[in-house]
Amino acid sequence: MIKAVMVMNTQGKSRLAKFYEYLSVEKQQELIRGVFSVLCSRAENVSNFIDAESIFGQDSRLVYKHFATLYFVFVFDSSENELAVLDLIQDVLPSVFVETLDKCFQNVCELDIVFNYSKIHTILDEMVFGGQVVETSSSEIMKAVEEISKLEAASNAISLIPKSASGWRSR
């Protein structure tokens, strides 16, 4: 099962953290720091897999992908396949992000992740449910997220003024 999903920047700042087993805030921070200390010591052009037993305990592996200033990290146990998880990170997630955040992924900056915090969580919830990968098709995830957005918007009587992070940044 998937134990945790994290997104952090290259300075170790956490941008998204989701743990599928409950952990105290302090423990979460400890793990994030632990992961970062391993990640930042990795050279370029090495494998994307790390044995995470010293951080997460018995039977835990870590797959990460470095995009621009961000690390995307999945921590999981032996019931998952490393290469497949890597594909989730480097293919599915970005394509979903790119489409939902409505921009080309290279330009998805750290702040967009945070600014669309609840949306990113929604995407992840569609993909990983209770620690298991339930959906791997980016179009399916997209569909679900869109539907949620639509319904939320409809159910919400308050009119919303769309305000994009990029719009704000371009000011």
Place this chain on the structure above:
Amino acid sequence: MGSQGGFYQSKEFLDLVKSIGEARSKAEEDRIVLNEIETLKRRISEPDIPKRKMKEYIIRLVYIEMLGHDASFGYIHAVKMTHDDSLLVKRTGYLAVTLFLNEDHDLIILIVNTIQKDLKSDNYLVVCAALNAVCKLINEETIPAVLPQVMELLAHPKEAVRKKAIMALHRFYQKSPSSVSHLVSNFRKRLCDNDPGVMGATLCPLFELIARDVNSYKDLVISFVSILKQVAERRLSKAYDYHQMPAPFIQIKLLKILALLGSGDKQASENMYTVVGDIFRKCDSSSNIGNAVLYECICCVSSIYPNPKLLESAADVISRFLKSDSHNLKYMGIDALGRLIKISPEIAEQHQLAVIDCLEDPDDTLKRKTFELLYKMTKSTNVEVIVDRMIDYMISINDNHYKTEIASRCVELAEQFAPSNQWFIQTMNRVFEHAGDLVNIKVAHNLMRLIAEGFGEDDDNADTKLRSSAVESYLRILGEPKLPSVFLQVICWVLGEYGTADGMFSASDITGKLCDVAEAYSNDETVKAYATTALMKIYAFEIAAWRKVDMLPECQSLMEELLASHSTDLQQRAYELQAVIGLDAHAVACIMPSDASCEDIEVDRDLSFLNDYIQEAIEKGAQPYIPESERSGMLNISNFRNQDHHEASSHGLRFEAYELPKPAVQSRIPQTLIASTEIVPVPEPMYPRESYQTTMPSIPSDAGSAELKLRLEGVQKKWGRSTYTPATSTSNSTSQKTVNGTSQGDGASTVSSMRETYDSRKPQVEVSHEKQKLAASLFGGSSKTEKRPATGHKAAKASSHVVEKSHVPKSSMEVASEKAAPAQQPPDLLDLGEPTATSTALQLDPFKQLEGLLDATEVASAVNGAPAASRSPDIMALYADTAAGIHNKNDADLLSGLSNPSVTNMPGTTAMPQVTQSSSKGPNPKDSLEKDALVRQMGVNPSSQNPNLFKDLLG
């Protein structure tokens, strides 16, 4: 869609995110966040906040908590939001609570109701949100509250809901298998769901179920195979394709399941061959996901009943992986190779070079994986190279977790495959040198044992050579700075035991080195203790060989320091050393026989050798010993203890007169030591024991006896504060006297004098002539007896001795101790040696064999033959056990009379258990006895941190 859709955020939040993003330091970030927390605390409790605002506040709280700050003040608001009617607000509320709360949080109770309601909602998005919360927030107790609704949802028209309901059920199963065990069949049913997505999701719980209990799911093999076949043949809709692969994630899960089901099952495996072969052929190896499926195929092939054709395909894929430029694929290749060599070891050979490349690769992950592979393929032919490599790598890394792992692997491989002793010792030395503090202490004991025992062959020459080379290498290694404690312990032990054995090095060489060690690592009491004992051995060997002993000045100053040490253990060792040096060659040879670490030690638990002495004392007017339980005015032990404590600490201010001690006894207590009485703190009776457990680097017998016997508190109490070490025992006896002075007068004096006899040979300084004689009779007499097990043991003499079986099962010991406390006993200590009763008992006793093994008459010498260090606990054990024994006998006497064969013999065991035990165990007592003795001598002083030593060494 609009990029922000329903996910509106305010400018304020943007500013927060931005300022945190731009914060230069953690401190700055913290300041910003704390500010934000203040703002939120204020705002969030304002009345009538618009929902949209509230939603944003909650998101901000989530963000703050992710940054590691406490947002608990807002939890209740998140809970409140889940009650909201608006989907947007409700979903946000659910998101927040799943991130904030755990299943045991107090607020959960407020959510369960909402979840129940939402699970029945018409809006499937509400249902999904609730299901999401169910996974995270429902615990064993609340499962029944939502289970019916979740079960209904398994048939929901929306496949997204069905999928999530299955996962929720899976989660329930993970949290509490029993609560949903009757519903597990639903997973099987959902396997036939007409939506492939739902079917795929079902594979997750099924995988787990099958992993736990393969046999109940063998019937599904055919179904899984046909599903896999259909998936591989692209029967699913195009929507499930991923990088031109048909539903690869489903394929992977299915292959994992098949690997479980086919493991060791030829019939099941045969069903799988075709489809796995097909996938091997069809799989596109150019994409990541294709390789993931291929890798999974290899895992499957290596797990199921082997099929040569499939193994061949697997080997091909592996070589492709290994030749790839991608580190990821190399990693998978190495991993797959590790799986496959279990079945076909020859495959590794064709990839030797690739493996070596991976070993040299700068990528740490890959390197570790390769070491794992090497570990799996180690044989006696390659062990030297592999372990060598592993150690080199171990030295190069800093990660303690992995260092520990690799060190233990090195040890394991070396122990298993060592081509020669020489190599083994050198390898161990390297491991200890570089990861000494990380390896299990057990490894050190094993090494010491190996050096002591040799390789079990009767080639003494080889053993001697081995030891000489060990000594030589250790002397060299000692030159290096900062050696780990465990390693130093080994070194000290070996130098002490064998440093001068081959005559290559003089005693002054070795003792000089040992003193250096004690000095250089003066903070490490364990090492110092080892060094002291080693010094004692060296001197003892010298004395025994009639050589003149000149103590080096540094050694003398070390001893002076240790004599005043705060550690009672070190102090004791120093006194012992001093005592041993004062003895003549003959006595020393008995106390410290050279190269006798593998000899057995026997212990006379009844202290029968003291009988004459006690008799004499009583004739001179000493009062017999009165067991504690017999003493008047003592209601219970704790009472006694308190009083004891009180009196001990206040003995300077007592107004009632002490009873006059009998002169005979008085004279036995060396004046100097009496003087020190006041200094010795007697804080509370438990103290000495605790110190043995924790601070004091103690002794094998101690570890054992501590474990086994220290529970006999009440029993030991009969002897006063028996946990004192000999170094302080004089003070002990005097303080005892003060205690007893009020209550029972001379009863305890006898005890003290008895203890004196034990200690008398150590405080050599003012040993009376009488004592020397006693010592000579104790140890000299015993020296006449052979060290070997006597064939015909003298019943009369042996009768009063009881061979200590230090392994007396704990439980029975406890039984004994439990019984001991309340039992009423005859006050006469001498009772213990009552020959008539015991000797008859012995004749019939099933444990006679034990007696035969270890002639009890030489117990005393054996005790002393053991490295002196182990003496004190032994003595304590003696006390404890004798007490138990006496009591036990008396107890049993009451029950069944003296004729019962088993009654008298085993101290610390009750009659019945003992008989059964002995008859069922047959030769075991002998084995364990020998092992025990070995252990005692072997690890002269294993640290007390390793109470498991016995267990470890004895299996």
